[in-house]
Amino acid sequence: MEIFTPQTPMPTKEEALAKREWYVVDASGKTLGRLASEIAKRLRGKHRPEFAPHLDLGDFVVVINAEKVRLTGKKLDQKIYWRHSGYMGGLKLRTARQMLEKKPEEVIRLAVKRMLPKNRLGRKLLKKLKVYAGPEHPHQAQNPKPFEI
Template sequence: MKQEKITKFIKPEEANRKWYIVDAKDQVLGRLAAKIARIIRGKHKAVFTPNMDTGDYVIVINADKVRVTGKRESLKTYFWHTMYPGGVKIKSFSELMATKPEFVIEHAVKGMLPKNRLGRKLIKKLKVYAGESHPHAAQKPEVLSL
C-alpha cells in the first residue's frame, strides 16, 4: 500500500501566539515594516498557512525615531481623499512624523499584508507607540532585534 502525503492544517486556536516588542529607533522604515509584516502574518513559523491567522503580536516602540533613506524625508507623501468635493489631502513624511508617527509604521505594514478580510484581521495585531512606554507589560513580550 502506498504512503499518502497529507498536509497538516492547524486550527486558528491551535496557533501558539507570542508577543514581540520591537524598538524602531534608527531603523529604516521599509525594512522594519517588511520584518514586522512577516511576523504578523506568521511566515516565520513552520505551521504557516496562507489562508489562516497563525502569526504573532508585535509591539513597536519609539515610532517617532524611525528613519528613511535618501531624500524621502522631504519627498515622500501620503495621500487620501475625504470623499467630499475638493477633499484631497496630502501630507509629507516629515509632517506626519511631527503629528502622528504611529501612522507611518502602521501604513507601511498594512501595505505589506493581504488586501482582504484576513489582512484587516492581521493589522489589529500590530500595536505602535511613539515613545518608550506601552500598556502591554502583562503579555510579557519578548524583545525582538531586527
C-alpha cells in the same frame, strides 16, 4: 491498487492561538521599510514552519519609539501620504516629515498595512500591531519578548 497520498498537517485554530507570542520592537534608528517588512512577516506568521496563507498564525507585535524611525534619501520631503474625503477637491496631502511630526505611529502602521493582504485576513492581522510614539507601552502584562531587527 490503492495510491497513498500523505496529508499535509493543517494547524487548527486552537493550536494557532496557543502558539501566539508577543514581541516588542524598538524602532529607534531603524529604516522604515526594512522594519515594516520584518513586522509584516511576524504578523503574518511566515516565520513558522506550519505557515498557511489562509490562516492567522502570526504573533502580536508592539512597536515603541516610532517617532525615531529613519527614512533614507530625500523621502522625508518627497514621500507623500494622501487621502481623500470623498468630496470634490477633498484631497489631503502630507509629506513624511509632517506625518512624523503629527502622527509618527501612523507612518509605521501604514507601511505595515500596505505589506499585508488586502482582504479580511489582512485587516485581522493589522489589529495585532500596536504602535507607540514613545518608549512606554501598556502591554507589560503579556510579557513581550524583545525582537531585534
